[in-house]
Amino acid sequence: MLSSDTKHRVFATGFRAIQAIGADRWMAPTSRGLGVILTFHHVSPDAPPAFAPNRLLSITPDFLDLTLRELDARGFEVISLDAVPERLAEPDYGPPFAVLTFDDGYRDNVAHARLVLARHNAPWTLFATSAFADQTGRLWWIELERAIARLDRIRIDIGARSVDLPARSPGEKALAFDAIYRDLRGGGEAELLARIAVLCRQAGFEPGQIASELCLSWADLRDLAKDPAVTIGAHTVSHPMLAKHPEAFAAQEIAEGRARIEAALDRPVRHLSYPVGDPGSAGPREFALARMQGFATAVTTRPGHLFAGHARHLHALPRVSINGCHQTRAALGGLLSGVPFLAWNRGRRLNVA
Template sequence: MLSSRNRHRLFEAGFRAVSATGADRWLAPAARGLGVILTFHHVSPEEPGPYAPNRLLAVTPDFLDATLCELDARGFEIVDLDAVPERLVTPDDRPPFAVLTFDDGYRDNLEHAAPVLRRHGAPWTLFVTSDFADGRGRLWWIELERAIARLDRVRIDIGGRSLDLPARSPQQKTLAYEAIYRDLRGGSEARLLDRIAALCAEAGFRAGDIADELCLSWRDLRALGRDPSVTFGAHTRSHPMLAKHEARAAAHEIGEGRDRLAAELGRRVRHLSYPVGDPTAAGQREFALARDLGFDTAVTTRPGHLFGGHAGHLHALPRVSVNGCHQSRAALAGLLSGVPLMAWNRGRRLNVA
């Protein structure tokens, strides 16, 4: 199996090839569809160190600015998520549209993303996990990263087998993270949270404390809500991989997250983002739950652009992740063209099963 570094090098080579051949221009009319929903998480000027397994979730303010400039240069109209259903039903001869979404509710979105977005006059959507706004909840992917950063060796029991991994150098830490992440993601969420909490304790910190450090509080969110360009969406109560839970629990997570957000911010919450959002975390059952709970739209992390057929699948909308490992113009041009995603989806316009 390819390491994450080699995999990202392969992706970057593909982006350069698309750019060099001009495919991002001449195939774009067929591949980009009617528009695209872009996904961001962290926006920070800090350069990642040699051990940064979650670097894919962070872009710099300068690259966010470059993304907005590239959207403008390619003729995209940036619209609010509220506008998507109508744009899919009545495309007419309008230019392609782009929607900017930010998941989880990180404080750096206010500090570093909002000024860039305001300068461009761009509307955007922030998907908030209510437990994170309470200063609790488990950002387990960051907990795992920080635990391994503090440990010289990682010992963990997963699925009936024991892992004993060296973690002295940045490369060893990265390999340990990848091995543990892959194995834990394949099992139950309860086991994942339990094993990572144990590693946090061994590393000398308490699981569940990171949200208060990294995420926006309700006070921060209310202040941000005074900006009319910001739409708030629900991202559940505690950020579970919904498909790993019983239907009643999944519905409770979705509904409670929305209701808390609406009560705290005094706004109707029309849109949902499924945590993790890939097929292991959100499928047809979750799409039906979002529809039955009254959301106008719900977004996944399944990669793809938007086509007219998505008007019939508003609770299974694809997005395109702006990946912190690929902060280059070639990567951005490729993603906005839709060409690499058309290849990824083997020519399918809809991936809603």
């Protein structure tokens, strides 16, 4: 299996090749679709340290600004998520559209992204996880990174297997993170949370402390919700990989996450983002739950652009992640053209099964 660094090098080579032959321009009318929903997480001016396995989730304010300028240069109209169903129902409307979405509810979205977005008069959606707004909840992917960053050796049991890996250098830490992340993601979420909690304590901190540092509180969200450019969406209660859990649990996470935001902000919540959002975390069962609970749209992290056929699948909408490992104009051009997704989705315009 390729390491994460190797995968990113392959992607970077592909983006440069698409740009070099101009495919991001001449293929765009066919591959681009009616529009695109972009996914962001962190926006921060801070340079990542040598060991930063979650750096793909963070971009700089300058790159966010470049993204918005590139959208404009390529003729995209930035619209709110509320407008997507109508735009998909009118395939001959005109220019392609783009929607800007930010997952989890991080403080840096307000501290750094909001200023850039306001400068461009861009509407945007923030998907809030209610346990993170409580300043609790487990941002386990960051807990895992921080634990490995502090430890010189990683000793942990995963299932019936004992893991014992060196973690002295940034390279060793990256290999340990990749190995543990891969194995834990492949199993149940209860074990994932329990094993990462063990590593947190070995590293000298308690699990569940990071949300108060990184995530917006309810007071912060109430203040943000006053901004007419901002739509607040739901991202469940505790950010679980829903498809790994019984249906009743998944339904409750979706419903309660929405209800808590509506109660705190005194406004309806019309949009849902599935945590993690890949096929192993959200599938047809979750799409049906979101539809039955009356959400106008629900978004995945399945990569792709939006086509007219998505009007019949508003609760399984794909998104395009703006990746912190690829903060280049070539990467933006490729992603906004839709060309990479022709191969990724094997020529399919819809990936909703």
